[in-house]
Structures are given as structure tokens and as C-alpha cells.
Amino acid sequence: MKLTKVKCAIRGCKNRFMQKQWNHVYCTSCTARVQYAHQFEWEQRQINKNPEERRKYHRERARKLKINLKKDVLSYYGKGGRLCCSWRNCKICDLDMLSIDHVENNGKKEEGGKNRIGGSPLYQRLKNQGFPEGFQTLCFNHQFKKEILRRRKLHIK
Numbered sequence: 001m002k003l004t005k006v007k008c009a010i011r012g013c014k015n016r017f018m019q020k021q022w023n024h025v026y027c028t029s030c031t032a033r034v035q036y037a038h039q040f041e042w043e044q045r046q047i048n049k050n051p052e053e054r055r056k057y058h059r060e061r062a063r064k065l066k067i068n069l070k071k072d073v074l075s076y077y078g079k080g081g082r083l084c085c086s087w088r089n090c091k092i093c094d095l096d097m098l099s100i101d102h103v104e105n106n107g108k109k110e111e112g113g114k115n116r117i118g119g120s121p122l123y124q125r126l127k128n129q130g131f132p133e134g135f136q137t138l139c140f141n142h143q144f145k146k147e148i149l150r151r152r153k154l155h156i157k
């Protein structure tokens, strides 16, 4: 069969490609997308057959979403926009050892005392608000170090 240049059969796709086989009607990126969609559908069917599998699937999915959210936020507020502690010369970039820090230590005031939020709800809020200023990514050691420095300063006053 001779090679002919054809238009991708997916509606709305403007890609053209060399057709090598008669049944090759989608461009590479659309083929990948279609395959992914089929696989996803098949997985969903398998999962829905078994309640235990279904629960496991949703738990796993929620966990992944949470991790991705944390990664997004901590990367944004990290040193140089990378997933890394903001402290000078600190090389810690382990997601499990990093968290968000209120630069001015006004977390309690801003969040209204004991209603202060942290973890996923805070990450979600920061992302929804388009990453407002006043936050930084710190490792737990440097959160601790910052608190020590703050207390020392209060003591001197």
C-alpha cells in the first residue's frame, strides 16, 4: 500500500499524517487519546462490578489528587518555583517533609484563631485564590527554626 497523506478522522482535529495502514485514520495524538479513553472506560466497568474495588479506586484517586494539589502549591511557593524548601541553602525537596508557611507568622490572626486551616483545605484555597502572596514552602526543620528565631526575638524585646 502506498503512503498517502490524510486528514485525521477525529472531528475538530486539523492534523494530517501519512497513512501507513488502511485502518489508520487518527493522528498520533488522537490515537493516544482514544486508547486512553477506552482503557479508562474498561477500568470503570471492572471497578463498578466490585464494590470493594470501587472503594479502593476512589480512595486511591482521592489520595493522588491530594498529592498533586500539594505538589502544585508547594512548588509554586518553593525556592525558584520548584518543589523545595525556601530557606537559604536548604536542599530539602521531599514532599513529605515540606509544608506551607505564613511568611509573616499571621496564620492565627488571618484564619481566626482555632479555626486556622492547614493541609489540603489550605492548599485548595491557595490554588483557588490564584496563589496569593505571603506564603512560602518550608521543610519541617526550618518551620521549627523560624519559630525559634521568632521566640528569641520576642525574648530580647
Ligand SMILES: [Zn+2]
Pocket: 008, 009, 010, 013, 014, 015, 026, 027, 028, 029, 030, 031
Ligand atoms: Zn487528530
Ligand SMILES: [Zn+2]
Pocket: 085, 086, 087, 090, 091, 092, 138, 139, 140, 141, 142
Ligand atoms: Zn529547609
